[in-house]
Amino acid sequence: MTMDPRGGSWFCEDPVSTGQEQVVQRICTRVAGDGVNVAALPLGGLQVWLDNPRHRWRFHHRMARELRLAGWHTETGPDRLLLLGWSAVCLSHRARMLGAALTGRLADYDKTAFTAVMIATRLLHEGFPAEELPAEVESRCADALRWPTRLDDLDGLERRSSLEPMRLRLAQVAGLEAKVARRCGEHLALASKVARTVAGGAGPDRTRTTGRRPSALGAGLTERMVCVSVPNMADSTAGATVTAR
Structure with missing residues (x-):
């Protein structure tokens, strides 16, 4: 190290x-x-x-x-x-970006609803199949939010360090990512519902979970508690792990 x-x-x-x-x-x-x-x-x-x-x-x-x-x-x-x-510096920057997303764009549900209405209306006028509209609107809103794709990229990643300060940073980021994933899921569920309304009720109910998978959506402080509870071993191979699910 x-x-x-x-x-x-x-x-x-x-x-x-x-x-x-x-x-x-x-x-x-x-x-x-x-x-x-x-x-x-x-x-x-x-x-x-x-x-x-x-x-x-x-x-x-x-x-x-x-x-x-x-x-x-x-x-x-x-x-x-x-x-x-x-990098401690890069992890701190990631934590700031996640926090800014939670208090900024991901706190504005009205913008998501407005965007979904505009996209759905335009697609319908272009002849897009009504039954496929909710999934397409949800996908485009996910692209606009950007975080769903970035969180999906990390699926399966094991994050570990033998140093307690770095473990704490990793756990802080994991907790914020879980919050962002839940918030993204709420936005995309709203977008899908709006699209179904615009389409006159066509299309199936939303079943897709965006961002982290259901096992991670219930995660809050769990990652941090596990991280802190593992002793800081001198042997680098004994470092604690935080896994993105």
Whole structure:
């Protein structure tokens, strides 16, 4: 375990955690499209490179931005992107962004209802099938909210650290993500209901859960309590884990 004196960020030399490669692959593919390669580094962390060299610099920086928003420290090289472990600075920024979403856009249900009405009305005028309208409106509202996709990207990720301060940061983020996922689910349920109303009751009731899956929607302080209860072991392999479900 080493520390970056510039930003107080900790970089884990532990082996890549369960699901991390798949999560990074999903995030980078969403940003850069197909042709993304992810592999583990010998001393911990991951390297990401693209098959197509065109616009490499632009995609590297876009991928780095999304990975930093998830809480990782990244370094951009000439031909690849390096992911070097959890960053206290990036995790704090993620917590601020999640908190801002809860008090900002995700607190405005009227905007979601208005957006759903506008989308549904326009689609109906364009001849979109009424029975498919609720699902389509919900999908477009999810894209507008942005957080449902970002939370889905982290499905299955095991987040761990042997350091208590980092465990607390990870647990804080996990708790905020669960709140954001629940709030997103409420917004999308509203969007689906509005679309059914516009369509004259056509379409099935909403059954899709967006963001974290039902097992995580009931999570509140559980992640934090589990995290704090695990002793801070000197052995890096004994670090506590927080899993995104």
